[in-house]
Amino acid sequence: MSGLAQGPSVCFSGDVGRMSDCLASSLTCLSFPAEFFLSLLEKMQTQEILRMLRLPELGDLGQFFRSLSATTLVSMGALAAILAYWFTHRPKALQPPCNLLMQSEEVEDSGGARRSVIGDSPQLLSHYYDDARTMYEVFRRGLRISGNGPCLGFRNPKQPYQWLSYQEVADRAEFLGSGLLQHNCKPCTDQFIGVFAQNRPEWIIAELACYTYSMVVVPLYDTLGPGAVRYIINTADISTVVVDKPQKAVVLLEHVERKETPGLKLIILMEPFEEALKDRGQECGVVIKSMQDVE
16 A cells, blocks of 8 residues: 555646656556546546636536626626527528539530529520510619619718619609700710719719610720720710719810810710810810700
């Protein structure tokens, strides 16, 4: 029994790791069942871990809860109930209608054309609804099925949205398109109307004005440099451009003054502008009008 007397005294004076090694080496000298000492070792290790992590034992935890006020306990219970309700009623993730890694399949004998895997018919889909085969018809269908609901929304920073109804948008588009015809634009697919503006309701209204009278809308953008606008105007033979800001109208006039876009004849501005800009346009043969006047 000398091993039993000396072994534990050395182990308890060191850390848990050395105690484990020492007890394990002393098991051969013990007459008690080895399982008893192993369970004792595990319990001691658990208590040591709890102490190191500063976690209370079960007895201390119960005393901790008993020390809390009724208000605190009710608050904790309410929080637990809210979390439980959220976990059981939280929105489920939407399931995609198809494998997102394989959303299309090749059409046989088509030279590499592909079709969506959504749908039962092998025929290529040209339209969803019989009464919505053109962009103009798509908008008119929206007007009808929405019951003249909200169509275009806009807002200033930190302000609520303001909405234009479908009918308001339809009326303005028709008025603008009619005004374009009054300024020598032709109601055909050979008539290209440029739009040089950021996203805003007037952009969509100008687009719908073109659809209403079978004209083609051509977006203009200068992200590739000022030469991109000049190139698009000349390539599409654009004579009329709708712009949002006077600064962009100045850019267009500079191209005309340098005789780089001789076909440009009409600039329609969404925002107010000074009379001097109109005079500058007259000097180089370009008419400048407000969108409100054209409507």
